[in-house]
Amino acid sequence: MEQAQMKLMIPGPVEVDPKVLAALSEPVEPHYGDAWVKKYARVIDILRQIFNVAGKNYDVYLMVGSGTCAIDASMSSSLMRGEKIIIGNNGFFGGRLIEVAKNAGLNIVEVPGEWGKPLDPQAIKKALDANPDAKAVSVVHGETSTTVLNPVKEIGAIVAASEAIFLVDAVSSFGGIPFDMEDWNVDICASATQKCLGALPGLAPVSVSQKGWKTIDRSFDKGHSWYTNLQNWRKYGTEWADWHPTPVTMPTNNVNALLVALEQLMEEGIENRIQRYRSLALRLRKGLREAGMEPYTSDEMLNPVLTAAYAPEGHKSGEIIQYLLNEHHIQIGGGLGHLKDVVFRIGHMSPVVTEADIDRVVDALKAF
Structure with missing residues (x-):
């Protein structure tokens, strides 16, 4: 039987569509040149639509790595060792944000929440009021451990009234749950391709606002890797945009598979x-x-x-x-x-x- x-x-x-898998078996192509730049630009354009960002106020990049790589890049590119970050924690991946922040040498102010319940925006406000020197606030949008969706829009409005930037983990929500980075005042958002987008593991979309860049571009010794420095992704995305828009060799077949999945998303709406x-x-x-x-x-x-x-x-x-x-x-x-x-x-x-x-x-x- x-x-x-x-x-x-x-x-x-x-599981992914067979057409997505089929793209992986195509001949390997270079990660630079006219044909690749056109294709990569289409990927970025669709990602921008999913992030709900327009114009020049936000930039979008496609990092090579897991969603955690993008989260790591977001924190370590933005903050200096010893600087303060407020983290809402109501699940396993809220705890992961704390682990990443600890590894970056940040001063963590934890806002604990109950597993199974959304974070309280007023608790975030209270933490911001008590810590006006905090440089960032970070939360998980879709807490995968409990399935709870945190009130990113409400928290974003609170953070926007401060000098802090707002970092959001949208790894398990991006492309499957309503998300509006601009309207919700999110400054840096990190995600991944192997969940709601219906693509393969190994790629991590990141979007950065102008407020986010202002914090990133402060003059200081970052003390972290070249690879996860978002400034390097911006440099190649602008200075080399016409032929080699990324600082590293891209897994071209994986990106091609992602493009198939993204085009299917746009076709469905x-x-x-x-x-x-x-x-x-x-x-x-x-x-x-x-x-x-x-x-x-x-x-x-x-x-x-x-x-x-x-x-x-x-x-x-x-x-x-x-x-x-x-x-x-x-x-x-x-x-x-x-x-x-x-x-x-x-x-x-x-x-x-x-x-x-x-x-x-x-x-x-x-x-x-």
């Missing part, structure tokens, strides 16, 4: 894609409840691209994960931190996930 194909529904990386993700989330939540497995967050707090649910009473979440993997060839994610044995997480952030895929998961869970 032929074994069913494995269905990947973890919180990233995601960003708003249509986001609405489709939301419909899938609601369908999954309904099915989870029918299976006796309550979603971790309320429907009012739903994340359109990722859903966490409690394991049934008397069972650990790992049992659900192994059951789906072994019996139904569906791979989902487990909980992180203290939620490891409590919840499981189902990613529906891939553009190729359909209602039939959601139903397959739900039917399997009902049979547990």
Whole structure:
């Protein structure tokens, strides 16, 4: 009997369209020259539309690395060792922001939040008022560990009234959840390509505002790597724009695959894609409840691209994960931190996930 194909529904990386994969098998091309510059410019143009930035007030770059590479670059390019950063932390990846900041030698003011609940913008304001010398505020948009979406717009309005810059981790939300970098007063945003964009791991979009550049361009000894210095990405993106727009060799096939995924997004329409993700989330939540497995967050707090649910009473979440993997060839994610044995997480952030895929998961869970 032929074994069913494995269905990947973890919180990233995601399954990608066959046309995206096909781009990887094309002949390798150089990362410079007229043809490449034209293609790369199209990638940047689409990324700008997803970031919701226009004109010359924001720059967009495509770094080679994971989303954490882009976060690392954002912090270490902006702040000097010993400078103060306020970090909202209500999940595992909020904790990751703190780890990155510690590695950069920054003075961290943590604003703790409860796992499973959004950060309180007023708590951020209180921290800013108490620390007027803070140079930056940083939060995660979509906290992957809990599926909670943090109020970036509200926090951004608070940060904009200060001298601090606003750094946002949008790794698991970019392209699948409404995001408006300009309207939300985000100064530096870091993301990745292997989640909602439906592309491969290894590329990390970054966008920087003029306020962000003002902080980055202060005269000081940065004391960090050349590779993650955003000034170098800007230098090549301007001075070498007509033939070699990046400071490093780009994985050209991976960028070509990303372009296929981005063109598919534009063909569907960003708003249509986001609405489709939301419909899938609601369908999954309904099915989870029918299976006796309550979603971790309320429907009012739903994340359109990722859903966490409690394991049934008397069972650990790992049992659900192994059951789906072994019996139904569906791979989902487990909980992180203290939620490891409590919840499981189902990613529906891939553009190729359909209602039939959601139903397959739900039917399997009902049979547990």
